[in-house]
Amino acid sequence: MSLSSTRRAVYAAVAALALAATGSVTANAAAAADTPGPAGVGVPAGEQAAGLREVMFVGNNWDGTADVIEARGDFAKIGRVDVIPDKEERLKEIYLNPLKLAFFLGIRQGPGEGHDQFVDDMYSTPDGSAMVVSRPSFADVVSIDLATGRINWRFPVSGYRSDHMAVSPDGTRVAVSASTSNTVHVLDIRTGEQTGSFKTGDKPHENVFTDGGKYLWNMSIGEVNTALDAPWLDWTKGDRRITVVDTRTYQQVKVIDMRERLDAFGRKDLSDSVRPVALTPDESKLYFQVSFFNGFVEYDVASDTVTRVKTLPKNPATSEDRTTWVNDSRHHGMSMSPQGDKLCVAGTMDDYATVVDRATLQESTPVPASKPYWATVSGDGKSCVISESGSDSVTAIDFATGKKVASVSVGDHPQRVRIAQVPAGWTGPATR
Numbered sequence: 001m002s003l004s005s006t007r008r009a010v011y012a013a014v015a016a017l018a019l020a021a022t023g024s025v026t027a028n029a030a031a032a033a034d035t036p037g038p039a040g041v042g043v044p045a046g047e048q049a050a051g052l053r054e055v056m057f058v059g060n061n062w063d064g065t066a067d068v069i070e071a072r073g074d075f076a077k078i079g080r081v082d083v084i085p086d087k088e089e090r091l092k093e094i095y096l097n098p099l100k101l102a103f104f105l106g107i108r109q110g111p112g113e114g115h116d117q118f119v120d121d122m123y124s125t126p127d128g129s130a131m132v133v134s135r136p137s138f139a140d141v142v143s144i145d146l147a148t149g150r151i152n153w154r155f156p157v158s159g160y161r162s163d164h165m166a167v168s169p170d171g172t173r174v175a176v177s178a179s180t181s182n183t184v185h186v187l188d189i190r191t192g193e194q195t196g197s198f199k200t201g202d203k204p205h206e207n208v209f210t211d212g213g214k215y216l217w218n219m220s221i222g223e224v225n226t227a228l229d230a231p232w233l234d235w236t237k238g239d240r241r242i243t244v245v246d247t248r249t250y251q252q253v254k255v256i257d258m259r260e261r262l263d264a265f266g267r268k269d270l271s272d273s274v275r276p277v278a279l280t281p282d283e284s285k286l287y288f289q290v291s292f293f294n295g296f297v298e299y300d301v302a303s304d305t306v307t308r309v310k311t312l313p314k315n316p317a318t319s320e321d322r323t324t325w326v327n328d329s330r331h332h333g334m335s336m337s338p339q340g341d342k343l344c345v346a347g348t349m350d351d352y353a354t355v356v357d358r359a360t361l362q363e364s365t366p367v368p369a370s371k372p373y374w375a376t377v378s379g380d381g382k383s384c385v386i387s388e389s390g391s392d393s394v395t396a397i398d399f400a401t402g403k404k405v406a407s408v409s410v411g412d413h414p415q416r417v418r419i420a421q422v423p424a425g426w427t428g429p430a431t432r
Helices: 003-022 087-095 098-109 231-237 258-265
Strands: 052-060 065-070 077-082 121-124 130-135 140-145 151-156 162-167 173-178 183-188 194-199 204-210 215-220 242-246 251-256 274-279 285-290 295-300 305-311 334-336 342-347 352-357 372-377 383-388 393-398 404-409 414-423
Touching (some): 065 414, 121 162, 130 162, 342 383, 352 372, 352 383, 352 393, 372 414, 383 404
Antiparallel strands (some): 121 130, 393 404
């Protein structure tokens, strides 16, 4: 068994132990109600608030830091935030709890690839005074004061691991996936108080607020940390679906089973584990990546059907052993130009990124990149910004030309990159 397979097996065993201890989650029945399609994702739209500066947060997962860089131009580094100032306190409580310790070590050997996962996702508060961060290995969300570097509040998620987040269009609520309890928590971004929660499929991952914040979509990806990656073992991956809730009540209004839609399109060979997504400005189309696939899927929201599938080039140097692909994701990271005419795709295990014309699905010449793990859009909308987790850098690719325009070094294993706001003149916390 390979080292990657061994790590996955350890994580699967830990997950099984916790499941037995905490009880299984019963899947919700699909609701028949129709819901509006996805809207944009990110910080609230509108002009820059007075006294604030637009930046990008870069989460250095294995470092436990977040670099703050320019949101356009040369993307130069501005400052750095320690997102685990309470590390010793957290480790003490973990090591005193056998079940927490089992999960902590399982996360290290599974999704962490032998490293602790200290930062997954980040957003700024509307006033730019704080950074809100999900910390997988500590199973929590914290608010870090950007002036002092101290923790404003901490929210322990249910279960033993926190994951992707999303901020509401008005910037006041943040949703976080609690991946081992199949739950999404929605918090007041200023106070950390829970405003709602709902159950999902297995291993909730990506979250998207839609229709001006009226709905919240969650994509559950199933079990991605086992070595059971052969196509005929796909049934072992669990309940993978999109759960849509009303954000006034957090009651489920619709479930989308992509297995049925992919089968109807004639692609029974593709996984139905929906990974990163990109959404058209008019909310009519959803583009998403799935486990094990070098490419993406186009889904029409109104007709509730898969309409196109795009296969992207393989890197001849990439192993075809699916157990070597990080967390089942051959490609992981998508963004869309503000005009909705171009897609940017991170070909994670194939070591490149490319810009795709949305009308023709023709890709540009691939830009070499070392294990790109995420893709977002620059502040001026001109570039796709990817995190290169293999080279500890962030790279910008011009949407118009598909060519690399800038690159900057960051911390260890950058993953999520988000547009954010900080006070004008900010260069880092006064205390560390």
